[in-house]
Amino acid sequence: MLDPGLFKALGDPTRITLLACLAKCGRPCAVGEIAQCCAVDLSVVSRHLRLLADAGVLDSSKSGRTVFYAVRAGPLAGALRRLADELERCCPADRRAPGSGRCCGSC
């Protein structure tokens, strides 16, 4: 559930810029288009987009020689909400008092 992979993918400023650009656009965009959003090399953009796709954040589709990327908004939003639910389930508002010994038995 708490997978560092997704967060790792979202933890880079350049990737966040690309993701924001793509989200704002709201449609599948080619690599070259997206690259105009930030000042880094096209090859860097290509690598970042693939990484985001591998992490499940983006969806990639090829048409001829151009590759389109789009935000997988639905699944991503679902994962974030599930995470939020699980967090609140684990840590209720009426919290137990601080204790000593082991933090939790299982880890």
Add this chain to the structure above:
Amino acid sequence: MLDPGLFKALGDPTRITLLACLAKCGRPCAVGEIAQCCAVDLSVVSRHLRLLADAGVLDSSKSGRTVFYAVRAGPLAGALRRLADELERCCPADRRAPGSGRCCGSC
């Protein structure tokens, strides 16, 4: 809104382990307690916990010479849900067709 800082903080396996342990415990825990959750040095745990607190993930409180950390579940869950909402607002299900030119005008 889309701040890489939070994701960066959550993007490390050791930090996720600590966070999961702390969430499962459901109460404020001392640094020494939490350190039993994973195999790294105590100093490393201390650094990770501070980093998570700086990112707004954890809450720290000092009592005597022991420092207690607890998950800020409410604010964190809220931030995740807001992010999910924004994502779905930006990228509706009936997506526009792929186009050419600039991805989006503003970035």
Add this chain to the structure above:
DNA sequence: TGCGTAGTTGCGTCATTGTGCAAATGCTAG
């Protein structure tokens, strides 16, 4: 078949970051 465009990959470099050990700090108790 030859050329131009779109994107990817290899490689070297540099900055960041995770880690452990040892020393230092902060606080409590005797």
Add this chain to the structure above:
DNA sequence: CTAGCATTTGCACAATGACGCAACTACGCA
């Protein structure tokens, strides 16, 4: 004041990751 425990900080080292450039592949078009 001294001893001792909980945590933090300094330092060095190794691993990771972002970046740019250049070479390469893949595809469409004349």
